[in-house]
Amino acid sequence: MSALTIYENAPLGSLIRYSDGTPRPPARFTRKLKAWEHRNGIGRLVRKEPPHERPTYSSPATFVLHEGKFSASGVTLISVMCSYIVDSDLSFEVAERPAIGMVRVIQPLGENAELLHLAESREAAELWVSRKGYSSARLEEITADEVGADVVEGRAAMPAAVL
Known part of the structure; x- marks a missing residue:
């Protein structure tokens, strides 16, 4: 699936797997393995940015995946976020969509x-917000309309009689 399809159809909170289609090198080739891991992985979709047009600069639409974090003693030291443009040469797929009833904690960033x-629930989201202290955060519950979109997987819905 293309990066554009992910940008247009995958809901925030989805786990997105990306790949360049090459096989994983053996562990003994540490440099090749590190390069392969840079172009093959998985992350949670946390942001979508529309294209920007300026008089001297233009940028294509992008999306951001949260790929992990490094912590020590319960304190996050580094969050790894990677941005991908919609015309990326990588292949993407939705590995997992958020389940119905889950709640997103969203922070407004300008128009995005x-x-x-x-x-997992509204109560858990409210507890997380109170612990972390995000005053401008809002909560969005995942609905069946959002999760049931077969277009994200690139399939057409089949009538029950055909199955």
Whole structure:
């Protein structure tokens, strides 16, 4: 699936797998393995940015994946976020969509929004917000309309009688 399809159809909070189609090199080739891991991985979709047109500069639409974080003693030291443009040469797929009833904690960023946390329930989301202290965060519940979109997987819905 293309990066553009992810940008247009995948909901925030989805786990997105990306790949360049090459096989994983053996562990003994540490440099090749590190380069391969840079172009093959998985992350949670946390932000979508529309294209920007300026008089001297233009940028294509992008999306951002949260790929992990490094912590020590319960304190996050580094969050790894990677941005991908919609005409990327990588292949993308939705590995997992947020489940119905989960709640997104969203922080507005100008005209866009960034996913801060994906909670199992509204109570868990409210507890997370109170602990972290995000005053401008808003909560969005995942609905059946959002999760049931077969277009994200690139399939057409089949009538029950055909199955």
